[in-house]
Amino acid sequence: MAAAAGADHVVRVDGRLDEVRRWTGGRGVDIVLDPVGGDRFTDSLRSLAPEGRLVVLGFTGGSIPTVKVNRLLLSNTSVLGAGWGEMLRQEPASLRWRWDELYPLLEHGTLTAAEPTVYPMAEAADALGALADRTATGKLVLDLR
Template structure:
């Protein structure tokens, strides 16, 4: 079968079309349960770029098949999986998705509504499971306010979309007019610019109190001002480091204003608290079924242009989710 293979850790330029064997195994996170999906669309993210350069903490040796998230149709399923042949699904696969068929893990797989396209389906589960878990871990209550960094990206737009489901007001931080427009369409209640006095803007929009939670997939040099933008007792949720650098925190800032900082990793949480992954999966699946999830797809590329899709993500010019159609 055809697949896009990363043959060396040289970034997007290493992505090439190759014939590879059919998947004859189960997914490495499936606990021995085999589910095979015919791939119709693949969602790419910063994970794929980091893996292709050997910088992702859960990476895999080369050569490997590109593609961290897929949407498609189940063509083989063990009875214990909870899925059946013909089910339309979206799944996080980490790698191995950009091929004609891929194996998936049930805990990382959700059923798609009939009225959701496969391109949309490839833009749901990775971003929305991350966004749902971040909002859940933030502890923000209905009526509260959150600040969303990287608000025009895949996770950022998912956070904005889920704000109403959590009953919170979302302030989006973006870097351009195009991204500001997209953030508003995704559900932002207020939009501010990262190239302006955004911390002061946050305080102005919250009557000087600050936000209840900062949701940050970017990291970098804005971290300290993110703490300053929190209200007393607020929480900063570390989602990732799309900005490229990992910030450090002076803990006296936490002590003086009773602030909290937490990271999110569903995998490690599930290892200590079994059932976490299914809780998140079920929450996202229920929201999809209720029509409360509206994924933002910025660009769709054909299969043979997977490398170009990755370059767009690496440039940080992508708006919403970048999706590649199946072979």
């Protein structure tokens, strides 16, 4: 899915830290977007280049990780939370200006959004299984009709 969206490099879960180091000549990456957390968080943090940023998007891995701040000091890295729901709660008007910036990018094809995988209600257990075993990509939708 990442490659289809234009990613230069795609890193699989197994061995990802070694692959990142190999592709970057040991430097690391500038930004990691982490929607998983859990057991993957520490390797995400370790994969950062000096002054890199790890953006926490969620915890689909189940557990909420902790940050040992000495790791941040060693490379002047940072961890940032990006909670869409909380942002809207604090600044409801922000949705309008964000959409005003995003919509033209979608309309002109500069930015694309993957179509969701739709499951009929009779296959709801399969949809939950795809989430549980981490084989789901993108959004999953249950058709209630």
